[in-house]
Structure formats: C-alpha cells, structure tokens
C-alpha cells in the first residue's frame with residue numbers, strides 16, 4: 342500500500358505530465374497546494390475548467406480568444422492587409438506589448454520539425470496562404486524565431502508565399518541587442534545583423 346494518499350498521488354501524476362515539471366517539482370507543487378488555503382486550490386481548479394470552456398481558437402488567425410473572430414481580427418483600427426506570422430500565442434503577446442505593430446496576426450502553433458513528424462500540414466500553413474489570397478493581404482511579416490527550426494520555417498513560408506500569393510513577404514530583422522558588445526553576440530545573431538544591415542544617411546550631401 343502506498344504511503345501517498347490517492348488524491349495527492351493523482352495530482353502529482355497530473356502535474357508531472359506538464360512540460361518541464363519533473364516528479365520532484367510535481368511533488369513540491371502538490372504539497373504546496375495542500376498546505377495553502379483550500380480556496381487557492383479551488384480557484385486553480387476553476388481556472389483549469391474554464392480554460393477549455395471559455396477559450397477558443399480564432400478561425401481567422403488561430404489566436405486563443407474568448408470570441409471568434411478574436412478581438413484583434415475584429416478591430417477596425419487594425420490593418421487587416423498586414424499579417425504578422427508567429428510561432429506561438431506568447432509571441433503574439435510579446436509583440437503586442439511593444440504597441441509597435443498595428444496589423445493582424447497568424448499563429449502557426451509550432452515550427453517545422455520533420456524529425457518529430459511536424460510538417461506544413463500540422464501547422465496553419467494552408468490557412469495562411471488561403472487567407473493572404475482571399476483577404477488581398479498587402480504584406481506578410483514572417484516573425485518566427487531566429488532558431489534553426491524557426492529559420493527553416495521562415496525560409497519555407499517565404500518560398501511558398503512567393504510562389505502562391507501576391508503579397509510582399511518580409512522577415513523580422515535580427516541584430517545585436519541594444520547595449521551588447523559585438524564580441525559577445527553569437528554567430529547567428531551576427532550573420533543576421535550583417536544581412537539586415539541598413540543604409541546610413543549621407544550627411545552633408
């Protein structure tokens with residue numbers, strides 16, 4: 342017979358299934374919840390139940406949203422002829438935080454990973470091409486990460502969109518972070534910084 346009460350063992354097993362949570366951390370979190378007031382665990386349980394009940398995918402951009410279409414796709418102040426393609430919903434959140442972008446988004450929900458069986462069919466790629474053509478999109482900004490899979494996905498999308506859509510296709514410029522010494526930048530960052538170099542103004546001419 343196990344010394345761990347069944348409900349606690351079940352919670353540990355549930356937490357252990359989450360990414361980055363090992364058995365030890367799962368046990369610590371479960372014990373923490375048990376020691377805290379019951380209302381905290383109840384609030385957590387309510388949030389978990391409501392997650393799937395109240396949140397849906399926007400059928401246009403595939404963002405998680407309480408409405409379909411989502412608030413961004415519905416917003417008339419947004420430029421619907423501009424689409425920023427990102428890997429994950431948290432990439433959208435990061436770009437939104439800057440307030441520098443006023444177009445719409447398209448969330449792929451992953452990157453190409455042939456070794457893991459993730460091809461274009463597993464991502465929202467066809468939906469992107471159809472949307473670009475259907476909504477007469479002017480520009481598609483590919484904002485996947487500057488990781489190896491992110492770059493491979495960007496290269497694939499750029500080629501596909503150039504073949505199958507009329508929109509201008511742009512890519513986020515990556516460079517040396519502000520305040521960073523060039524000698525501390527990694528190779529990939531330096532390569533991108535060189536490739537995305539900008540024209541300097543010609544003062545005095």
Ligand SMILES: [Zn+2]
Nearest residue numbers: 399402411414
């Ligand atoms: Zn949307």
